[in-house]
Amino acid sequence: MVDLTFFLRRLRDRNRVGGTLQAYGFAGVLACGACALALAGLLPIAMRALPDRLPAGLSSALAMQFQVSATCLIVASLILTGPLQLHLVRFAADRLAEGRGELVLPGLRATGLAVTVLAGLFGVACLLWAFPQQSAPYRALMLAGFVLMCHVWIAVAFLAGMKQYGTIACAFLAGVAGASVAALALRGFGVEGLLGSFAIGALVLLAGTTMQIHRHHRSRRLLSFTVFARRHRYPSLIAIGLLYPLGLWVDKLQFWYHAGTGQAVIGPLHASAIYDIPVFLAHLAVVPALAVFLLRIERDFVAHYDAFVDAVRGGGSLQRIEEARNAMVRAVRLGLYEIVKALAIAALLLFALGRPLLALFGMTQLYLPLLHVDMVAAGLQVVLLATLSLYFYLDRRREVLLLGAALLALNAGLTHLTLTLGPAWYGYGFAFAVLIVVAIALVLLDRRLERLEYETYMLQ
Structure with a gap:
């Protein structure tokens, strides 16, 4: 993290007070992590469903349905792509160290293709099995949001590995802003409108991160599946990417679906207000x-x-x-x-x-x-x-x-x-x-x- 070290030191050295506050503020944004930033971004979007009420109205059915649906998308996409995130970053770092940077972007695209297939199949199966009573627009937007968030985590992990922290922060701000503006225009369409604004925000976020990746990495090859070759596999990193997110979320899942603490919100999705x-x-x-x-x-x-x-x-x-x-x-x-x-x-x-x-x-x-x-x-x-x-x-x-x-x-x-x-x-x-x-x-x-x-x- 040498690049981040110099960046934080430059902020801290601008002046004694302002630079230190900026450095701590930027470090706080990074320390929150992408998942925390995404979850925090749900609040202003949900508030658009409550134009006449402030936080006391956050318990309304519409806001609750949207927040639970979007949180489910974030958590599920994070867990699904977890095994690939650290693996991709290590692959890119090794290729750059070898002087074979032309394989980085094709490897990222190959990973994106695999994520699209896996997320699409998993998402379609879940929506057909678990959400038969929800409307077709709701299911379509859930699928779109899930696939987009899977790609967002891959792009964010790659940029973090390449030390592009400023890009991540700016992309999330742009995504939340875009989703909030879209929520104002689509709030009349109920939970589907809010999910549509969430998908728009994810699309803005993905576009911002992807453009920055293609700006710094170029290659004549379109795809390279060497990222999945046996000699480039890191089983420990793949396992860590799966176990650690599950370890952090397993207690929340149990509280959501326990009879005494959870409540059904929409379809099979539950929440636990007391937890x-x-x-x-x-x-x-x-x-x-x-x-x-x-x-x-x-x-x-x-x-x-x-x-x-x-x-x-x-x-x-x-x-x-x-x-x-x-x-x-x-x-x-x-x-x-x-x-x-x-x-x-x-x-x-x-x-x-x-x-x-x-x-x-x-x-x-x-x-x-x-x-x-x-x-x-x-x-x-x-x-x-x-x-x-x-x-x-x-x-x-x-x-x-x-x-x-x-x-x-x-x-x-x-x-x-x-x-x-x-x-x-x-x-x-x-x-x-x-x-x-x-x-x-x-x-x-x-x-x-x-x-x-x-x-x-x-x-x-």
Whole structure:
């Protein structure tokens, strides 16, 4: 992430206050992730269905049907394309490192063709089987939105791997703006009109990302299926791309379809108001902590990591290598310390503002304990995301794979247990699952950093 490092440093160095705020703001947008940005973009679109009412009206049937439908499209497309995202980025990075950049764009197109076929077949099968009572326009727009979002995730993952972060942020802003304007014109057509505006926003987003990709990468070949060749496969990355999103969403799925917590909204799609809103507020509260750690990684850890790699490749002395490794460890510890401070501040603010925030969404104070638990779980998730990013820097894919599998198994099992125990335990399943995985991840990371010199030289 060298390009991002320089970009954040330029923002921070413009002036003492404004540049720092811009750097943290940009880091916060990136730290949210594409999925969080897409989910947040649903709110202004849904509001177009409620011209005369503000947040208190978000529980209306029309807005709820649209939000649940669009969230389903986002989550399903993210999980379906997850196995291909990391694989494609690694393929592109390897080809560029080999000086064979002409294979990158054809490989991306081949991946897009595969995604179109898979998403189209899966989407048609689901719509025919699961939505027989919905209108034909609704089903057609759901299929179009699903295919478009699958392509969006592939394009966004590719741009993120190529360090085109500014393009991603601008494309999402353009997509949300386009969808919001379209929602004003189409709100008279009910949920179909809102889904149409969502599809238009996805199309704008896809167009923006695709044009930027073709601007920076050119090739005379149209398609190249070498991206799927055996020698270019990365089974661990494919598995990580599937397990990790499932691990993060499996508790939400259980709450959606549990008899005591979920409710049918449209067709087979369910929602859980008692769980979804506290989770959303908790994740919104930890965005500053995400920005703090992302900025700390890009400013300190990457510099020390590059120094360590340069010392190893350049034949540096053992003392120089150890100093670089010790600096990396200090950067990790300082980053974790700062993220804990940011999370503590966010938790205090959320605890203080919990009642009015819940009231804004029409929820009683009985949900305050769940909001507090979700805040702790979201904070632990930030620590987990930060730790996994360090593992990827160190190219420890096996550990990331094991942690992703553990998160999925623990989250599914503990959430099921808490649903059985009753409302007093809601939220604890995800919180304890993330806590256990974070503890394992930190212990393994400490051991890896301690043995870094040995593994660098002896296990190559």
